[in-house]
Every structure is written in C-alpha cells, then in structure tokens.
Amino acid sequence: MTDLSPITALGGAVPRSVSFGALSLSENTGLALASLSLRRGASQPVPMGLQLPGPGGWTAGNGVAAFWTGPGQWMLEGEGRAEESFARELKSRAPDCSVTEQTDGFVAIEIASAAGPEPIRALMRKLVNIDAAGFGPGCATRTGLEHMTVFVIRRAEDRLAIIGMRSLAGSLWHALAQAAARLEGEPA
C-alpha cells in the first residue's frame, strides 16, 4: 500500500456530503471508472457479466455497472473499487477492447431523495435540460450543467448520479448544492 494519502476530488480527506430537505448529496470517492471502446470489428463483450446498455442507457450488475457514452463506447463503474486497478481487470476481461483508466478523471456525486422521485425531478429541472419525466431509472446521458460537461445517471426513482470532470468538482458541487438549497427554500 502506498504511503501517500489520497484526497477526494473536493479536496477533503473524507467524502463530502450534505442534505437539503429531502435531498442529500454525497461525493462517491469509492467509485472506480474505466472507459471501454470496441476495437474495429470487435464483437460486444459481456465484461464482468454485464450486458452493456444501448444508447442513453445504464445497467447495473453485481457491484459493477455501465453506461453508454457513444457508439461502441461505455464507461464501466466499479462500486467501492477506486483503489484497485479496475481498468486492468476490465482489460483482462475484455482483451479485444481499448480500456482506459478513468477513476480519477471524474468526480461522482450521488444524489438521493428521502421523499420519492419528485425532489429528484425538481432538482433536474433546475440543473439540466432533460425531460425528467422521460428519464427514469436506467437512463444515462451526457449533457451540459452550468457550463460543465457531465454524465447524468438515473440509478433509481429516488437516486441520481452526476459525474463531472474531477478538476471541476468544486464548481459542480456548488451548482448542485445551491440548486438543492434553493429548492428547499422555495415557497410550498
């Protein structure tokens, strides 16, 4: 084990989290990420037992998940495996594909609602130009958020993940927290 101590994308020793009313935001520092691209003529693999989703989709398997990022391209997620060589393992499972380590390329912010889907939808309306009604569990897309590029994943009716560039973590957190705080302050 290295003698260096990592810091989170938000600069902390431990992941940041905060709640506003029914919504909670937490930095998911355990999430390993690796991109997977089909090489020319390669057939679509089933890495780690995962059926890779089609355009706009996200599928979750046993501790791993994947979302579509482009034709023949996916991002694989390994829950709690950020400290492992996740990309290397993926490459060994899909040797005919191009695999690139992306764990530290991004910050993942998991948003959960304690009051069902509506707070998630309300937050989406303030953040991204996506029709929340048509963006149910299993949907994932890349879009703009406050001049930043992000992946948005609807993990469940009451859970949404926003994955943005790591260097922009502070600005992304500010945007999400402010939107959530403003929703809490809105007149009923």
Place this chain on the structure above:
Amino acid sequence: MTRLSGGLIDRSQTLRFTFDGKSYTGHPGDTLASALLANDVRLMGRSFKYHRPRGVFTAGSEEPNALVELRTGARQEPNTRATMAELFDGLSANSQNRVGSLNFDLLAVNDLASPFFAAGFYYKTFMWPRAFWEKLYEPMIRRAAGLGSLSMQADPDAYDKGFLHCDLLVIGGGAAGLAAALTAARSGAQVILADEDFRLGGRLLSESHSLNDAPATDWIAALEAEFASLPNLRVMRRTTVFGTFDHGIYGAVERVSDHLAAPFAAVRQTLWRITAKRAILAAGATERHIPFANNDRPGIMLAGAMRSYANRFAASPADRVAIFTNNDDGHRTALDLAAKGVEIAGVIDSRAGVRALGQYPVFAGAMVSDAKGRLGLTRLQVTRDGQSHWLDCGALGIAGGWNPNVHLASHHRGRPVWDETLLSFVPGQDGPPVMSVAGAAAGKGSTHAALTSGAEAALAALSELGRTATLPDLPRAEDAPINQQAFWHVPGKGRAWVDFQNDVTVKDIKLAHQENMRPVEHLKRWTTLGMATDQGKTANVTALAVMAELTGKSIPETGTTIFRPPYTGVALSVLGGGDTGKHFRPTRLTPTHDWAKAQGAVFVEVGQWMRAQYFPRAGETTWRETVDREVLATRAGVGLCDVTTLGKVDVQGADAGEFLNRLYANAMASLKVGMVRYGLMLREDGHAYDDGTCARLAEDHYVVTTTTAQAGPVYRHMEYARQCLWPELDVQLISTTDAWAQISVAGPNARALLERIVDGFDLSNTAFPFMACTELTVCKGLRARLFRISFSGELAYEIAVPARYGNALMAQMIEVGADLGATPYGTEALGVLRIEKGHAAGNELNGQTTAQMLGMGKMVSTKKDAIGAVMSRREGLSAERRILVGLMPVDASQPVVAGSHLFAPDAEQKTETDLGWITSACFSPHVGSGIGLGFLADGTARIGQEIIAANPLQGQSVRLRVVSPHFVDPEGGRLRD
C-alpha cells in the same frame, strides 16, 4: 371614496403601503394601481418627453403610464408597472421621471415648449455645433428623459433558471387557456399552464358575466381544485412567457418572490426554458383607445380596465365617470359601473342611433374632442354634429375595440393578418408551426368563443401528438356579437396622444407622413412610436390606422412592424439566471491546488484553470524576486511544477500509430515503445496548430499531450479526424487530462530526487534515457507513469499519478528533496525557463505562424502525408522569411517588451519596413537581463546584428541584439545527461 363593494380582494386583511412617502392601505388581491385608485389617487406618473401628468391607463401588463420605482435601497426597481405590482404589506413606491414633486414637476416646462419637441426634433436640432453633443446635448437629454433611476447598487437578490418539458404549453390562463389546459390535462398529457397574473381567470375575473348562471369565480375555483389533483399539469402563476424561440422553446420568467416583502427566502425570479411539443397562445387581447385632444389626463383610461378595477379590484377612478366608445363593449362598462353605484355622466358613442342598454345618458354619433383637468380629469368636451358642450366627470373609459395579443405568434416573423370584421390584426398562418392561437388572441373574444376555441385547440394539438382527448363540458357563457364602427381618432387641432409612454401624438404621425417617413418601420423609428418599454401595446394599431388614413392606403397595406421578444420587460438579472461573481463560470483546480494554497501560492486564471503563478516566501517583496529565485533554484537544484493542465489524450487501437502519423506533421508510427517524441500539429491551411508530446506505452497505445489552452479543441480535432476523416482506422480516443496528476521535476537534481520515490526503478541514463517513458510504481506501490521530457532545458521528467495522489506526491517530493533544493515553481517561472530555452508556447503558436517560422520546417515530414503538410508547402507559406530568434537588449538595463515590432536600426518605422515582432519576453535571471523571443525576417542571418524594438504606441524604442533563441545550454547537453 372610490372603493366599491364586492370584488376579489380580501377585506379581512389590511396592507399598508406608501406612494411618494404618503401612507395608504389596501388589501390582498390589490395591485398597487388598484389600491391607489381606491385611495382616490389618479395621478401616478409623468410622461417621458413632455412630463405631462399621467394616471393609470390599463389594468394589465400593457400599462404605458403608471410606471413607478418600486422598493427602496439596492432593491429599487425603476419602470415597474403599478398594474403588475401585487400589493404587499410595507410596499414602498415612488413616482419617477420628475424634478420636484409629482404635482409640480419642473420639467413640465417641456410641455410648454412642445412645438419644438415634435417627432424628429432630436435628429434635426442636436446636429450642430458638433462639439456640443457629448458635453451638452446628450447629458441634457438623458437627464430629462431616462424614465426611472437606478439604485447604482448591486442587486442583492438571487435569481435562478431551469428547464421544463411538456407536451403542451398553454400561454395565458383566461377562458381559452383554462379550457385548453383542462382538456389537455384530463387526457394525461404533460401540460404547463402559464399566466402573468397572480390569479387564474384572465378577463373572467374582470367581467360580471356568469358561467352556468353562477359567478365565473365559482367555475375557476372548481377548475383550480381539479388542477391541483392532476400531477401532469403544472400551473405557473406570475409567469410571463416572453418569447417564442426556435424548435418549440419558450422563454418564461416566474416572479417567485416579487409579491413578497424583502428580503426573500427563495430566489426572486426564475428564468425557465420551456421545451414544448405544442403550444397554445391564449394571451387575450388588449383594448385600444381613440386619440382626442388632451386624452392623457389622469382619470382617462381604457374602458375594459375601468371594468377590471370595478369588478375585480372594487375600485373606481372617480364617483362620476363617462365612457367614449365605438362599440357595444363600452356600454358594458357603463352597466357594470352603474351596477356598482358609480354615476355615469354619459356614454359618448361614435355610432349614430345607438341606444342605452341601461339607465344612463347616451350621446350617439358623438365624440370626445377635448379634456380639462391638468392633474386629474374634470371635464370633457363632447362634440356632435359640430356642436360642443362640456360634461363634468372625474374619469373617462375609452373603448375603441380590441387588438388580439398576437405577439408570441409573431416572434418567428409570423405576420398577423387584418380582419375587416373584427377591425384588428389576428395571427396569420405563417406563425410558429407548433403553436396554435385560441380565444381573444385569435379574435374569438366572447366568453363562449374563447372557451370553445381553447378546448378545440387543445384537442387539435393533442391529436397531432397522437393523443386522444375529449371535449370537456364547458360552462354556458355569453356570446355577444361584436358591434363596432371603425373610428380611429378624433380630428382636431390639439395634441392627441397615440403612444403615451413615448409621447407620440397624432400630429407627430402627420409630421412623419409629411417628411416622407411613411413606411411603418420608418414611422416607428422617426417618431419612436412603440419603442418604449411597453412596446406600444396600446398604440401601434391606432398609429397604423392614422397613417393609413393619411396615405389613403388600407391598414393591412400600411403593414405592421416586426414583433420581437421579450413580450414584456425582462430584468437582466434573471436573464443572467444564477451565479454572479466567483461562481459566474466554473473553475478547474489542479490536483495540487490545496497544497499550493497552503504554501501561500499566488494563483492565475489560465482559461478555466487556476494555476499557481508563483510561491512567494517571507521577505520577498516583489513577484520578480520570487520568480527569479524559483528559476535559479530549478537550474541549480530541482524545481517542481504541476503541469496537469496540459491536455492528455489516450490513443489506442491497431492503427493508433498511423492515425497519429496523419495527425502530426512529423512521424509518430516509427516511435519505439517506451519512448516519447515531440510532435507538431498543423491546421488544414498549413499553419502550426498545436504542439505536445506523444508517448508510446505499447504497440497499440499512445498517450499524447496538448497545450493547456488547446486541450479541448485538439481533442475535438482528433475526434473529428477519427470519426469523419479516417473512420476506417482502428483507433479509439479518450481524454485523460483530469485522471492523472502530472508534475514536472526539472533540474540537475531531478534524477536524485526521483530515485527517492520510485520503487526500485533504474533511472540511470542508459536504462532510462532522454525521451524515454514507462509505467512504474512509486511511493511503495502507487501506479504511475514517468516521461523523461524537458520544457526547461534541464534534466527533467514528468511524473504522473492518479489525480487523488497528486497533492500528497507533491508534498512528499518537496519534503524528501529538501536537501537537493527541491523548490515549487509556478507558471511565471515556467514561462521564464522555456523562454530561456527557446521553446515555443501559446505566444508563438498564435495561429499565424508556420513550422518554418518556428525553426521546425524540417519536422514537416515529406515521407508521409499529414493534415496541413501539403498546404504548408504552398508558396505563400514557404516564402515566409520570418523565423524565431532570441533577443537581448544591447544595454542590459533596457527592457524587452513583448508585442514590440522589429525594424532595422536605420529604417523608417512603418508597415512596409516591419521585420517582425516580439512574441515573448521576460527577465532572465540566468542571462541577467531582459530577454525575448520573436519572429524576425531573415532572423538566422541577422544573428549578432542589432535591431530596433519599437513600441510606437508608448513611444518606446529599444536597441536589441539578435541571438540564438536558446539562451540556456544551446547544445542540449543538460537534458541528455
């Protein structure tokens, strides 16, 4: 008293407010305008140009006169329409556009001088003398005009933005809009109903008509209860849809907190971008007036507005009122006011032979030809068959017919068409394709027609979306025919206002006609008609009618001006829609940011990035002192700099080498695994585009770097090449810029330092020579990448670790390298180091330079093709004589200024003799003077010669010596040792 019985105000609560410092009371449900009328205040403002006393003219968003400064301090908001300001306890408003009191405005002198202020006056008068414009005329005009004043303080409130999506957007919550929303929402479609008012109902709230033999408010209340139970319907009160944009997108402003006392718990306003598959415009209609002499007296207003004040707000502008009409609707006002106990002095109807519909005097075939009462109407002159008499009254309602609110249907340059029966413009067929128009906005103004057309428009819109809906049971409603006479203005000598807000009269339109400003767009600009904040909602059609009469053309032949967003004024704050200041745009932080901050680094913005510029130490008094120390420490020991911001692109695939060969001017396919090569990319036109390094980690795996500034564009360029130019190649790309923290370790002690952190890796020159690269582990097992590359000219490496470890790695290297002189350096020292070494950067790669100019002409391989290679050999580029050189002052105390142009010592300094320019300059602690890099014609041949650096803008002229661009170690021995 002018407070009437009934109305939709909550008398159980009293709200206190002030206007011009005087205290009044009103009730929830009031607007500022209605509360003032109920308090017997008719005078609410002064006109724009002549400072004429003005009263409220309408009861809605079209208000031209009653503009006030609402709230105080930093929240003071000028030009707020009193008709739209919902009353709240503690509201404070002041009249505006006056010098002195509202009753005695010193600038009312303008009114006496009005013959000089006719249309076109400014254009003609203030032309001479020319010098007077800036110092005298313009300040004077601005002082006199200007409308409300700004607080000159920062806006303290928060604004928000958001995105909504729906199947159907219904714009307007009157009879038509409610029927449309009900029909659509019951079908299960996603529906948004937006209305600018704080209460749903539109004109239904202002009329005394019943629906199903019960008050209209009963039906609305039942509807609102049903609406609340429909999760697929979003009802947005206080929300103005202000523009129709491309692809079914609408802009809307929701006034979230404007009706509350400050400070606000939530945001003040929200800007919504609504994407709707279909839209129904049910924005109603705006009543028009009939200009006559002195028709702007306070107390004169639209008859429909007078009915709104009476029926909805329980207020009347006077106890005795008259009506001037050309249609039956004016009589409706008389009936409603009479029913509320207001005395009707008479209904002056331009139509001959009409009879009263109730107990009030009628002057048929008559017109109002003048009005008295400077601060408030007292008498009207009624003229019939050339005979005039005066009629005492405190208010006049004018009913000149209704203009459909076609604006949002015309934002796509949809041209409204003239309906001779309705005597108004109605939406044409060329409006936005996904929008239909219903109710009064479509000229279907009876309550029955509005309800029916709203529901039918919803059915049609849903049907286009493949949805079925059923027509709801609509209430029985009035369906009175329109009986009106075309009567546009009262002829006469006095000034008759057409556009109240910009003080444009019938005479001004006549003058425009006389001066040949006849096309409607000329008329508008010459007279400023319709160009005030109300955009002439109560004026435009009347003006067209007057111009049509003068030209002898029909109204449709006269035409309409273009409609543009916003429909009503939108504050810039809400268009900003969110953060100002620090969070105005996102900021990228490097992995070592926190460490650098703890060291007291000074940061600099580099695009979105914040980079450490230099690391001042105690006792250092200038930035130069710090930078000099950092440079010298690097050249003497070892310097560390975070270079994560350079773009990194992972390139994989069987054809990765071939792909890079085609992308870079120099060969990349021949690069050995485990080695790095400097690469230069050209644009298609042959100019230098970007530079960086390519590291080959495996046969089918490269990592390439870009400059910080071009990281995004170069990645896009590469994707374009991959997807569009050479889709046949097996190559996959992905950015990894943020994934790896990359630190430059430069200086003679660089190897010694790295040996202390690598896990047993052989860093000897033989094992890991200049331009080698490898994957390895450092700091007891952390995966890392090491590149032996140098930007400073020293023995140097770049080490990359997963970004989360960058901060700790930097701290550890500084700690373990203390005895080796390990020193952090920032972008400033980075710049000095590379200028001393003669490396090109953004200053040199400015889009106008070629490989040849950079001294890299031979890098453009002739053995293969690459983007820009052919074009780089074209005559215009290959004949380029300027080349990168180094420059030093002859007198070492003289500065070298970047941007200076270079001239031969004896040459006249002009464009024709310009030999080049200085691209980069700094003070070099290594050389001991200022140094520079620049492009100089025949530069290589001029080495050793003197040249003049001229900066004529600042009168600078410095004698420089032309030298090699490599001030440090020109043989390159240091980097290879």
